[in-house]
Ligand code: HMG
């Protein structure tokens with residue numbers, strides 16, 4: 006198998022996971038989770054988002070979370086920002102890396118950020134300029150890269166167009182979001198093959214939700230195609246509040262970080278994470294949320 010020697014894990018549980026919780030999670034619990042993840046060796050953690058609190062009340066305390074995070078660590082604590090206002094709030098908290106989020110589906114873009122794809126890209130340009138002028142690194146997400154909860158299958162050409170525009174405005178990496186987890190190794194391979202015609206593998210990451218149980222298989226497909234940055238969520242927490250399924254259900258969280266780390270260990274791929282400490286962090290947050298751990302490895306090894 007052709008596989009990368011090392012994978013960079015982007016832990017999104019504290020943001021993608023906790024944004025979707027029905028019950029309010031205390032700032033102290035979020036901070037404790039992020040500290041445990043840092044202690045486990047995760048070098049990049051998306052710790053919150055500076056979106057409208059009316060749209061996503063669960064992330065309203067992100068400024069308090071960032072204020073309490075350690076500054077003497079090598080771990081990058083990143084935040085999601087939808088507009089200039091979000092960037093300014095992030096900068097007030099001293100955040101050094103932010104992510105903008107666009108979509109490859111018009112309906113999802115409207116539901117999630119209340120504007121068209123083109124409007125969102127226009128909105129991100131001044132944000133990108135201001136971030137880069139202040140030495141803040143910028144990551145770009147694209148949602149619904151294989152399927153949309155409102156429109157069904159999504160054209161690879163739209164994903165390629167959005168990815169190129171996000172790169173052109175200064176994103177160093179594009180995280181490809183299978184928001185509702187409908188992708189299979191076949192559709193993920195086709196999408197990546199198309200994108201790799203124009204974009205180097207080192208500028209792409211995968212962000213694969215596990216709604217249909219395909220996430221780990223899809224990650225392996227991406228690794229075999231040269232992708233070496235994988236987003237994942239401790240205890241498989243999460244989903245997007247604006248990604249409702251046709252049957253009224255909700256999309257599941259990202260591939261669980263514990264399951265990803267276990268697979269990388271088996272493949273002999275470096276990642277820098279201590280699986281025991283990671284599982285302890287997953288158990289901690291699952292207990293706080295009073296739910297079964299969403300990671301199979303977390304359950305098997307506890
Ligand atoms: P809008 O209503 O069109 O914008 O929302 P607006 O400019 O008219 O603002 C509405 C109100 O929000 C105003 O307050 C603004 O001040 C305030 P009011 O005057 O009514 O009191 N506001 C803000 N407050 C704090 N911080 C801000 C901010 N911006 C405006 N940054 C907007 C547009 C983009 C703001 C809104 O739609 C929004 O916040 N959407 C975010 C939705 C979201 O967070 N979704 C989940 C994250 S994306 C995701 O999970 C997918 C991903 O994981 C990848 C994948 O899986 O596919 C990344």
Ligand code: MG
Nearest residue numbers: 021182244245
């Ligand atoms: Mg997501």
